[in-house]
Amino acid sequence: MRRIVRAVGGWFDSRLKVRESVMPMLEHPIPAGAAGPKGWWYVFGSASITLLLVQIATGIGLALVYVPSTDQAYASLEYLNYRQPLGWFLRSVHYWSGSGMVVMVAVHMTQVFLHGAYKYPRELTWLFGVFLLLLTLGMAFTGQVLRWDADAYWGVGVGAAMAGRVPVIGPAIVELLIGGQTIGAATLSRFFALHVFVLPGLLLALVGGHLWLVLSKGISEPPEPGQPVDPKTYDAKYHELLKTGKPFLGDAMSKDALFSSLVVIAVVVIAALAGPKGPHGLPDPVLTGANPRPDWPFLWLFGLLSLCPPGLETFVMLVFPGLLVVGLLLVPFISNHGERAPSRRPVAVMAVTVAATTLAVLSYAGATAPWSPVMEAWSKDPVPVEMVRRSGPLELQGAAVFQNKDCRNCHALDGVGGRRGPDLTDVGTRLTHNQLIDQVSNGTPGGGNMPAYGKKVNPAEMEALAAFLGSLRPPGQPPARVAAP
Numbered sequence: 001m002r003r004i005v006r007a008v009g010g011w012f013d014s015r016l017k018v019r020e021s022v023m024p025m026l027e028h029p030i031p032a033g034a035a036g037p038k039g040w041w042y043v044f045g046s047a048s049i050t051l052l053l054v055q056i057a058t059g060i061g062l063a064l065v066y067v068p069s070t071d072q073a074y075a076s077l078e079y080l081n082y083r084q085p086l087g088w089f090l091r092s093v094h095y096w097s098g099s100g101m102v103v104m105v106a107v108h109m110t111q112v113f114l115h116g117a118y119k120y121p122r123e124l125t126w127l128f129g130v131f132l133l134l135l136t137l138g139m140a141f142t143g144q145v146l147r148w149d150a151d152a153y154w155g156v157g158v159g160a161a162m163a164g165r166v167p168v169i170g171p172a173i174v175e176l177l178i179g180g181q182t183i184g185a186a187t188l189s190r191f192f193a194l195h196v197f198v199l200p201g202l203l204l205a206l207v208g209g210h211l212w213l214v215l216s217k218g219i220s221e222p223p224e225p226g227q228p229v230d231p232k233t234y235d236a237k238y239h240e241l242l243k244t245g246k247p248f249l250g251d252a253m254s255k256d257a258l259f260s261s262l263v264v265i266a267v268v269v270i271a272a273l274a275g276p277k278g279p280h281g282l283p284d285p286v287l288t289g290a291n292p293r294p295d296w297p298f299l300w301l302f303g304l305l306s307l308c309p310p311g312l313e314t315f316v317m318l319v320f321p322g323l324l325v326v327g328l329l330l331v332p333f334i335s336n337h338g339e340r341a342p343s344r345r346p347v348a349v350m351a352v353t354v355a356a357t358t359l360a361v362l363s364y365a366g367a368t369a370p371w372s373p374v375m376e377a378w379s380k381d382p383v384p385v386e387m388v389r390r391s392g393p394l395e396l397q398g399a400a401v402f403q404n405k406d407c408r409n410c411h412a413l414d415g416v417g418g419r420r421g422p423d424l425t426d427v428g429t430r431l432t433h434n435q436l437i438d439q440v441s442n443g444t445p446g447g448g449n450m451p452a453y454g455k456k457v458n459p460a461e462m463e464a465l466a467a468f469l470g471s472l473r474p475p476g477q478p479p480a481r482v483a484a485p
Contacts, residue, residue, distance in 0.1 A: 026253070029245035031221035035252045038222040041115065044108035046256035047263045049207060051101040054264060055139075056200065058094035066146070068192035070185045070283075073148040077279050092271035098140055100267050102297050105129075105136050110352060113331070116340030117220040120231040123332035125213040128206055130328045135203050137297055142195035144295045148188060149279035155294055156183050156191075157451060158305075162317040181442060182452040218242070223340035231337055293366070300359045303366030381408060381416045387425075391471060398468025401461045405453070413472075421450055428473035432480045436466040 013019050034042055065084060067076040080087030109129055112118055118126035141159070145152045156178065163173040179186025221241060246252070277295070294302050301321075308316050342349050383399050391399065402408070410418040414425050431439065440462065441454035457465065470479055 023249075025215060026249040027247040028215060028218075029242045030219055030248050030252055031241050031245050033222040034219055035246040035248075035250060039252050039255050040259070041111055041222070042219060042252065043256050043259035044104050044111060047260045048101055048104040048108060050260040050264060051097045051104060051267070052203065052207070054097040054267070055094060055101065058090055058097065059196065059200075061090050062094060063196060068146070068188055070148070070188055073146070073188060074279055074282060077147060081276060088276050089271060091276035092274065093268060095143070095277045096267050096271045096274070097264075098143060099296070100263060102136055102140055104263070105133050109133060114342045114345075114348060114352060115220065115223045116229070116335075116338075116345065116348075118332040118336075119220075119229045119338070119340060120234055120336045122213070122217050122220065123336055125210065125217060126332045127329060128210040128213060130325070132203065132206050132210065133328075134325065135199055135206065139195065139199050139203070140295060140297050142191050142199065145188070145191040146195055147277070147279045148283050150281035150283055151278065151293060151295075153183060153283035156187060158294075165314050165318045182454075220340070223342070225339070225341040225344050227341075228339045229337045296363065296367075299366030300362035301366070303362040303364070303369055306369040307362075307365060381413075384414050384416075387413065387472060388468075391468070394464050394467045395471050396468075397461075398464035398466070401457070401465045402468055405457060405461075405465075410450070424469060424472055426473050426477070428470045428479055429477055430480055431469075433466050433470050435480070436469050437462055440465060 033039075062080070065076055065080055065087065067073055077091070080091055082088070112126065112129065141155070144155055160174045160178055160183070163177055164170045166173055175181070177187075177190070178184075179190050218238060221238075293299070301316075304316055304320075305313065339345055383403060388396060388399050408417040410421040412418060412423045412425075415423065417423075427436070439450070440457065441452060443450045443452035473479065
């Protein structure tokens, strides 16, 4: 049997040249310290790649059943959860391996930052890592959207609101993102393409580039105090260090394989015990029981938005994340030489401590803060009597529509109600009758958070609702008029 296996293996190897191409990469030398006890600091990158492969394998299985259409996506997930044999487990492994990948990539980048491994000559390796982190978060967000539940619907709404605030090209980005003026079938189709084709393709390409940089520039030796990086002499010193190095195919690879195996086992155990994520509630913007909340990697941003005043929303949604990304990209150019040991870099240690504490506090706030729409406002808080005391039959009918369609969930009257949208106490002085109808029908996909209700309110109800809203103005105040050219 051994002779047969060797003969078959030799036949393939003589044609594919696997031994000549793959073995040199596996046997490339690394610093001896990276293969010793300190080599456990270097296992997080391999674990991230392992979890990516798990995601691809489970994703292929899910794609055989999942239907990316607005009328069947939710039902297909319910089918996987309750009817397809082990479908729930496949979904659970896919979700928890994705969460684990986010953790591993974040821990890997934190370790690289604390050990100063981004310094010369590995600046480009760090940049690839930053983009890999962003793509990993993109996979997490698009995966949440594919659940197509209340969390997904409002997540897309917030994402569109963030994109819509980009100057000049914001509306075009929103239309490209959601596939039109409203969240619907085209939105789900585009996020499916992103999650299944575009982002995984980019991830695999960047992983390949990242590994090539690791092979060409080598992995950094464990940091030691008093051994600063000098770009003028580092290459020669590193070349001398590799003369006493060890091949990767040995203790280092064994550590990677053992840690990656333990991570996969942990994911499988958690998946079996915790089960899959959602779906939670139908993606209906007027569903009164909805309590949407993003997945845990984005809870910190949700918590920050829940704490900031409305005037800072644009900064928090658009400018702040951009500044974080730019800051990460500038790290190897701001400090590409000097000490690498954490004990000699107190500013780096303090930065990681502050960042981790801030993320933990904001994530806790995001997990516990109430969703800004008040979901019971339609039944708990009646329309103030003073607002309808002099109303005619049409306005009274509009007030009933306003209440029954759950507009109070997101809009307050006289300060009572939801806080997601603006207070409508004097909206009649700001918008004309036709503008009110247009706003309710089409929503504000170009930068606001209001969904389109054109298909959820019939023409008679729309006319009555616009009449009621147009009557909301202080006594003696004339109604809004279209501005002259």
